[in-house]
Amino acid sequence: MRAEFISDPLPAPPAAFNMAAYVLAHAERLSDKMAMQIVRPTGAERWSYGRLLAAVRGAGTGFLRAGLEPGDRVLLRLGNTPEFPVAFLGAIAAGLLPVPTSSQLTAGEITKMAAQITPRAVVAGDGIALPEGDALIIPETELRGFEALPPCDYAMGDPNRPAYLIYTSGTSGSPRAVIHAHRAVWARQMMHHGWYGLSEADRLLHAGAFNWTYTLGTGLMDPWSVGASALIPGAGVTPEQLPLLLRRFDATIFAAAPGIYRQILRQHTRLELPKLRHGLTAGEAMPEPVRAGWNAATGTRVYEALGMSECSTFISGAPDHPAPAGSSGYPQTGRRIAVLSPEGAIVARGAPGTLAVHRSDPGLFLGYWNAPEETAARFQGDWFVTGDTVSMAEDGAIYYLGRDDDMMNAGGFRVSPIEVESAMAQCADAGEVAAIELRVKADASVIALAHTGPATPEALAAHAAAHLARYKQPRLFAHVAAIPRNPNGKLNRRALRESWPGHGGPT
Known part of the structure; x- marks a missing residue:
């Protein structure tokens, strides 16, 4: 059986469409309901739907009065x-x-990124580094004043036209500006049932930063598009404080990267969260010990999703369709997904290959900004190639094996770092673990394991021998203070390779 999933496509969005109008379609009806709370242990800043609607449309008026024109880029x-x-x-x-x-970007970093997109304006927060250049600067204090302006008209139009740009994380090279269409938010309906189990009654707390697509979509746009309430931790809130906020503000769904769940469990073995229905996780694979620990501590399940900046999340488990243990879940209804060989052929179910999304997916990006050749290189025929190595089980479940550029080669065998990490995380006192391929000679590489716990190399090697085939066993071990991660909490294997004691530089 071929590793392909085909379902009836999502109905097309209206011909005249605006992403912001869609997201705030319930705002007038729910004018007095809480749309957003910025929560802290000391209290919360509350925004009703009515206030949010006035602020958004007032901001649109303010931008236009400042001389900006449709199509101009606005750097946030x-x-x-x-x-x-x-x-x-x-x-x-x-x-x-x-x-x-x-x-968190420095002046030098944001200057390089801004040079790619030439923003017409920059909305500037206090104390945040700004790019060099002649773009109009709109201070955050001035933006707040826009709330009192008359509401702008929604710029309606083709749902396939550009709506916003988002930068990829850049862990494997320079950050790239991804162009998304207005229809991208319409496509997110497939996640509401296929991942969240989201309804108007929910109060969703997301632990990520606003600039991350995971937070923007899951934490804000999706709750608002169904009339639910979004809870966002304020600046300075630590992971250890999140259980207090979840309980105090009656969160029904919690969304975070796996690393946040891990940090919470370090401090709490039991969590009383009576209103919490379930958790959501994305950004990287969640280790099974973390999943099991959260279930034991809270009595609730965590549903994982797999996606990327170019298409958000499109593989997931859900409350009414849980994913099998060790998998990332199932393709969401409305998607068309396949697993491809290096030559672009669809592989058999059970065989490893590269995960691909059909170009007809309404959530798929329009391309990389001013990079048509790079955009074209990501497609094989009608398939957008994600770079994620996976296998599709007979029942359609997707098992994540790692990024193509993270896959390790040990003695001619391709080995998933996820598989090694899942096994080694079970070792007593291992702590957090991360596996990489490390070049030790010009013609030889080995699997290396970094760990944060006090386990000895001998104990780790013995555990590996008992739980992994010989070619999958790490040969080098290094204790590190922390596993390197990017600003969004994703494991940064490239940084780990480059900082490995005595073995700097990529393999």
Whole structure:
């Protein structure tokens, strides 16, 4: 049986469409309901749907009065404040192209990124590094004043036209600007049932930063598009404080990267969260000990999803369709997914290959900014090739094996780092673990394991011998203070290779 999933496609969006108008379609009906709370142990900043709607459409008016024109890029240099989603949706409402970026970027980093997209304006938060150049600077304080302006008209149009740009994480090279269409938010309906189990009654707390597509979509746009409430931790909130916020603000769904769940469990073996229905995780594979630990601590399940900046999440487990143990879940209804060989042929179920999304998917990106050749290189015929190595089981479940550039080669065998990490995480005192291929000679590489716990190399090697085939066993071990991660919490294997004691440099 071929490793392909085909389902009836999602109905097309209306011919005249605006992403911001879609997201806030319930705002007038739910004017007095809480749309967003920025939560802290000391309290919360509350935004009703009515206030959010006025702020977003007022921001659109403010941008246009500042001289911006449809199609102009607006670089967002803001922290985890309400102004971030207001500026993002306000720009889209007016036909501009917002570009969210991490507030942690340095002046040099953001200058290089801005040079790619030549923003017409920069919305600037206090104390956040700005790019060099002659773009119009709109301070965050000025943006707040836009809330009192008359509402802008929504710039309606073709749902396939550009709506916003988002940068990839850049862990394997330079960050790239991904162009998404207005229809991208329409496509997210497939996640509501296929991953979240989301309804208007939910209160979803997301632990990520606003600039991350995982947070923007799962934490804000999706709750608002169904009339639910979004809870976002304020600046300075630590993972250890999140259980308090989940309980105090009656969160029904919790979304975070696996590393956040891990950090919470370090401090809490039992969590009383009476309103919590389930958790969501994405960004990287969740280790089974973390999943089991959360279930034991809370009595709730965690549903994982697999996706990427170019197509958000399209593989997932869900409350009414849980994923088999060790898998990332199933293709969501409405998707068309396949697993390809290096030559572009669809492989048999059970065989490893590269995960691909059909170009007809409404959530798929339009391309990389000013990079048509690079965009074309990501397609094999009608398939967008993700770079994720997976296998599809007979029942359609997807098992993630790693990024193509993370896959390890040991003695001629391709080995998934996820498989090695899953086994080694079970070793007593191993702590967090990360596996990489490390070149030790010009013509020889070995599997190496970094770990944060006090386990000795001898204990780790013995555990590997008992649980992994010989060619999968790590040969080198290094204790590290912390596993390197990017700003969104994803494991950064490239940084780990380059910082490995005595073996710097990529393999």
